[in-house]
Amino acid sequence: MEYRLFKNNKKISLLGFGTMRLPRLSEETQEIDYKTGREMVDYAIAHGVNYFDTAYMYHEGGSEIFIGEALSKYPRECFYLADKMPPWRAETESDLERIFEEQLRKCRTAYFDFYLIHNLSKEHFEMVEKLKIYDFLQKKKAEGKIHYIGFSFHDSPDFLEIVLDRYEWDFAQIQLNYLDWTIQNAKRQYEILEERKVPTIIMEPVRGGSLAALSEKARRVLKAADPDASIASWAIRYAATLPNVLTVLSGMSNMEQIKDNIKTIGNFKPLSENEYRVIEKAIEEYQGSFATPCTYCRYCMECPSGVHIPKVFDRYNQYFARGDTDKTRFLAEYKQIGENRQAHNCIQCGICLPKCPQGINILKEMKKIEKFAAE
Secondary structure, eight states, X not given: OOEEEOGGGOEEESEEEEOSSOOBSOTXXXXXXXXXXXXXXXHHHHTTOOEEXXXXXXXXXXXXXXXXXXHTTSOGGGSEEEEEEOXXXXXXXXHHHHHHHHHHHHTTOSOEEEEEETTOOHHHHHHHHHHTHHHHHHHHHHTTSEEEEEEEEOSXXXXXXXXXXXXXXXXXXXXXXXXHHHHTOHHHHHHHHHHTTOOEEEEOTTGGGHHHHOOHHHHHHHHHHOTTSOHHHHHHHHHHTSTTEEEEEEEOOSHHHXXXXXXXXXXXXXXXXXXXXXXXXXXXXXXXXXXXXXXXXOTTOOOTTOOOHHHHHHHHHHHHHHTOSOTHHHHHHHHTTOGGGSGGGOOOOOTTGGGOTTOOOHHHHHHHHHHHHHO
């Protein structure tokens, strides 16, 4: 395993285990497949992964319980555990205490190594200020219940600088991959953190799995350059090559994914200039089939009208990524969602809009997909 040094010479595995997309017992629920999940955690630790990331809302609250149980058989000092405070779940300062203590219990731990303010956007920053969340975390740090304070971020580079100016941070977590390097200006976000010497944790390196699939033409570009490398490994290496990156979080859902990621980081080789050019060519091919930039993070859920927003986008994106000319396959996959969860059920209420980290105009996209399916 490749490691990066953090404060006090702590060695952090360059591959981090994200728990937002753990294996599930069914596509219809967020219930975790504990047997497969435990096997994945055991395999990760056996191969040197020591950074595990969870959050209050992942798997509808089940992620923290799972990771607490899965890690309980290991000495606490052999891994680093990260959790997050969701500002939108707190209305009073007493709620912060309640949520934090609940997280400690669920994770079966006396402290968190890394603790983040979750999804720190302009909207949520107002809540952070009102509830004095940073002061609360500093108090927990003084009590020894938090070792390092950071934040996860989905907003503009300009706002990132405001956040960094407002408080002192030990680290920051941003969405970065070779597609969002330009689309969401992750390049400038990364540069700001590097300039300020704030260690960077990467989330969505494979963009919710979309960069592990790509389009047929884009896959051919990568396979021609390296037939033995998985499609996902290009995205993992892209993020891991950046020098200010502390760890690359991958939300892995099965054993195949974790084995592939560990193979990639365990024998890590930074990207060469020629490989960067290969990725640029793959991006050109992929963007020609681009539909909707959804990462399946589920922040938009639950929809009051019952629409399964991420699954609708997923079926739509898969159709375009394959370059199908026959729509029958799309219709067959789309019907599997369930008639009451399809795009035509959207009532355009807009509740989902501020929740989307990608800034997708979900209402417009739902209308477009409704029309596409009807045709």
